[in-house]
Amino acid sequence: MKTDLTVNGRTYGIDVEPRTTLLDALRDGCGLKGTHAGCEHGVCGACTVIVDGEAVRSCLMLAVQSDGLDITTIEGVAPERGELDVIQDSFCETHGMQCGYCTPGMVLAAKALLGVNREPTDEEIRDAISGNICRCTGYGQIVEAIRLAAKRLRESNALAMEAGE
Amino acid sequence: MKPAPFEYLRPASVDEACEALASDPDARVLAGGQTLVPMLAMRLSRPSILVDITRLADLQGITETAEGIEIAAATRQAVALKSDLIARQVPLLAAALPNVGHPPTRARGTVGGSIAHGDPSAEIALAATILNARIVYIEDGEEVEFEPEDFFIGPTVTMAPMGGLMTRVIFPKKPAGRVGAGFHEIASRRSDYAFASAGAQVVLDDDGACVQALLGIGSVGDVPVAVDVSDLAGTRLTDDDLKGAIEAALADLDCVDDLHATATYRARAAKRLAFQALATARENAA
Numbered sequence: 353m354k355t356d357l358t359v360n361g362r363t364y365g366i367d368v369e370p371r372t373t374l375l376d377a378l379r380d381g382c383g384l385k386g387t388h389a390g391c392e393h394g395v396c397g398a399c400t401v402i403v404d405g406e407a408v409r410s411c412l413m414l415a416v417q418s419d420g421l422d423i424t425t426i427e428g429v430a431p432e433r434g435e436l437d438v439i440q441d442s443f444c445e446t447h448g449m450q451c452g453y454c455t456p457g458m459v460l461a462a463k464a465l466l467g468v469n470r471e472p473t474d475e476e477i478r479d480a481i482s483g484n485i486c487r488c489t490g491y492g493q494i495v496e497a498i499r500l501a502a503k504r505l506r507e508s509n510a511l512a513m514e515a516g517e
Numbered sequence: 518m519k520p521a522p523f524e525y526l527r528p529a530s531v532d533e534a535c536e537a538l539a540s541d542p543d544a545r546v547l548a549g550g551q552t553l554v555p556m557l558a559m560r561l562s563r564p565s566i567l568v569d570i571t572r573l574a575d576l577q578g579i580t581e582t583a584e585g586i587e588i589a590a591a592t593r594q595a596v597a598l599k600s601d602l603i604a605r606q607v608p609l610l611a612a613a614l615p616n617v618g619h620p621p622t623r624a625r626g627t628v629g630g631s632i633a634h635g636d637p638s639a640e641i642a643l644a645a646t647i648l649n650a651r652i653v654y655i656e657d658g659e660e661v662e663f664e665p666e667d668f669f670i671g672p673t674v675t676m677a678p679m680g681g682l683m684t685r686v687i688f689p690k691k692p693a694g695r696v697g698a699g700f701h702e703i704a705s706r707r708s709d710y711a712f713a714s715a716g717a718q719v720v721l722d723d724d725g726a727c728v729q730a731l732l733g734i735g736s737v738g739d740v741p742v743a744v745d746v747s748d749l750a751g752t753r754l755t756d757d758d759l760k761g762a763i764e765a766a767l768a769d770l771d772c773v774d775d776l777h778a779t780a781t782y783r784a785r786a787a788k789r790l791a792f793q794a795l796a797t798a799r800e801n802a803a
Contacts, residue, residue, distance in 0.1 A: 353525065370525035370567070371518055371557070392519060393555040397621065406595065406624035412554040413625065416525050417547070417569060461621065482707040483619035 355419045357382060360428025368415045375399045377415035378425060386426035386456050390485075397484030400457035401425050407464035409483070426456035429463060438508070439463055439501040448497030450488040457484050462498045470506055474499065520557035524566040531575050531682065535655055537568045539680035546570055546682060548591050548630035551622045571627070576684065579603060585650075585690050590629025590683040594618070594641070597628050607688045608801070609648060609698035609718045609731075613640040616700060619708035629683045635668075635675040638710045638736035640700065642669065646741040647716050647733035650688040656681040669740040694728055695721040699797025701790045702736065705777065711736040712778040715790035717798040719754065725803070727754050730762070732791055737783040738771040746795075754799045756792075763791045 357364045357374075359382055366381040375392070378384045378401070390398030392411045399410040402424040429437040439462050442448070449455045458481060465472055465480035472480070477498045478491070486494060525547075528534040538544050543565035547553060556562040570576055576591035579600050586606050588597060597603055598614040617640050618626055631641040632652060645652070646665040654661050656678040668676050677683070702714035714735040720728045730749035735741040744766040752758040767788055772780035 369518065369522065371520040371522055373518075373554070373558075376518060393558040394551065394622070395555075400621055403624075407621045408624050409551075409621050411558070412551055412622070414525065414547075414550070414554070414567075416527075417550070417571070464620070479707075480620055483621045 353416050355416050357415065357418055357423060358420065359384065359423045359425060366415070370414060370416050372415045373411050374401070374413040374415050374418045374423075375410040377418075378410060378423075381415065384425050384427050388453055388456055390453070390457075395485070396454070397457045397461065397481075398454050400460045400484065402460050402464050405464070405467060407461045407480075424460070424463075426459060429459060437463075438504050439466070439498070442501035442504065443494070443497040446493050446497040446500055448489060448494045454484055454486045454489075458486070458494055462501060465498070466502055466505060470502065472498070472502055477502075519560070520554075521560055521563045523557075523564050525569065526566055527569045527572060531570075531573055531655070531684065534568050534570055534573065535658070535680075535682050537566065538682055539657070541565055542679065544568055544680075546630075546633070548633075549593065549622075549626035551618065551626040552630070552634050552636070570682070576629075581606065581690075582687075585687045587685050587687050588628045589685050590633075591627045592629070594623040594626045594628060594631070595620070598623060606690045607644075607648070608691060608696060609700065609716055610641070610644045610688060612698045612700035612797075613644040613716055616640045616702055616711075616714070622708070629686060632668075632686060633675065633677060633683050635671075635673045635740075636710075637669075637672050637738060637740055638714065639741070640702070640711075640714060640716075640735065643714060643716050643733050643735035643741040644700070645686060645688070646735075647718065647731050647743050648688055649743070650686050652683065653685045653687065654678055654681040654683050660684070665741070666743070671739045691718075692720050692729065695723075695802045697721075697798040697800065697802025699794040699799075699801065701793040701797065703786055703790065713737050713783050713786035713790055715787060715794040717791070717794035719749070719795065719798040719802050721754075721799075721802045725753060727752050730754070730795065730798075732763075732766065732795060734767070734770060734787045734791065737780075737787050738773055742770075744770070744791075749795075754795070756796070759792055759795045759799075763788055763795070767791060
């Protein structure tokens with residue numbers, strides 16, 4: 353089936369079988385390997401992407417269902433090539449990753465949270481990443497990373513500009 | 518690619534969706550897909566065609582009518598969680614919703630899909646059972662209504678008509694008086710399937726005496742169940758009142774053994790969660 357995927361602002365016209373998940377379409381159809389395939393049945397959160405502003409699991413959506421929706425993957429997070437987004441930078445600073453397998457999903461879950469909540473409590477941060485499994489870093493530093501990113505976004509004017517204030 | 522091959526249809530209207538579902542016994546509804554897609558991946562489900570109803574405007578939205586609060590079947594759980602109308606008029610459902618999955622699954626998962634799947638640990642199904650919500654399907658062009666007690670007949674087995682399509686779920690509005698609700702569950706980790714869950718709603722009069730108490734237990738047996746705690750009416754809902762009513766109401770509760778928890782554990786957890794749910798409902802009504 354012909355499907356138009358709008359990923360990170362660019363439209364990819366791909367031809368997929370209906371049973372292709374959005375995850376496989378992103379990795380194989382669009383060549384965007386940053387979205388990680390973990391369990392591939394909705395348990396681990398490694399494949400989390402942002403669809404129309406909300407964090408969703410790309411392994412639990414069919415590519416054909418995503419036709420025309422606004423998708424953001426980890427490749428579309430940084431402002432420029434070679435740079436890091438505030439959230440990615442905070443993960444580096446607080447050692448919010450070791451092997452990095454869960455990191456793209458964690459960063460996008462955090463981005464979806466910080467898009468609607470500038471001042472999340474630790475409880476809200478934990479809730480936002482409750483669907484993402486990390487098996488090496490431990491969640492403490494990941495929560496710390498998101499807390500730091502939220503603080504930096506509040507203190508910079510980037511978020512205010514995005515919100516059109 | 519993990520699922521077996523299937524065709525995909527995105528119908529333009531409810532009529533077209535019903536036609537597709539009725540014309541093929543192996544056709545399945547695709548709503549949020551948060552349970553169906555894993556089942557496809559594990560090949561536990563092998564439909565011939567998936568009928569994607571998520572973009573049908575007629576199946577979206579939450580409205581207040583004379584009959585109650587109507588939630589269209591494909592309304593996202595995240596939308597229901599943010600709804601002021603549900604918070605105001607169906608406080609028990611509002612208390613249950615934060616326990617449903619986690620933000621990424623709620624962003625896609627639907628209220629109707631959760632009920633149609635009929636998982637005994639589904640929080641929305643438990644709230645519907647306790648409040649006796651009505652589940653509305655279209656079958657052969659006619660509307661058919663089910664009460665939850667008749668609808669859920671086993672783990673993921675329901676009375677849903679073959680080839681039918683759920684259109685809405687109608688929750689009764691909250692009764693007059695001081696109404697409070699509580700919902701508690703226990704799972705191995707947040708968002709996972711609960712081992713036991715309990716929801717409760719109480720109505721107090723101006724004097725603080727209980728007028729009506731509702732209690733239900735999920736996750737412990739084959740289906741969510743509403744249990745009778747009507748003896749609490751007329752009491753002040755003291756801790757002893759609650760404990761006595763729970764002992765009597767849950768004496769014959771059917772609990773199952775599985776890999777995760779024994780029936781004995783589930784029965785004990787159900788009693789404790791029932792107490793917490795009723796106590797929370799009491800505090801919220803005060």
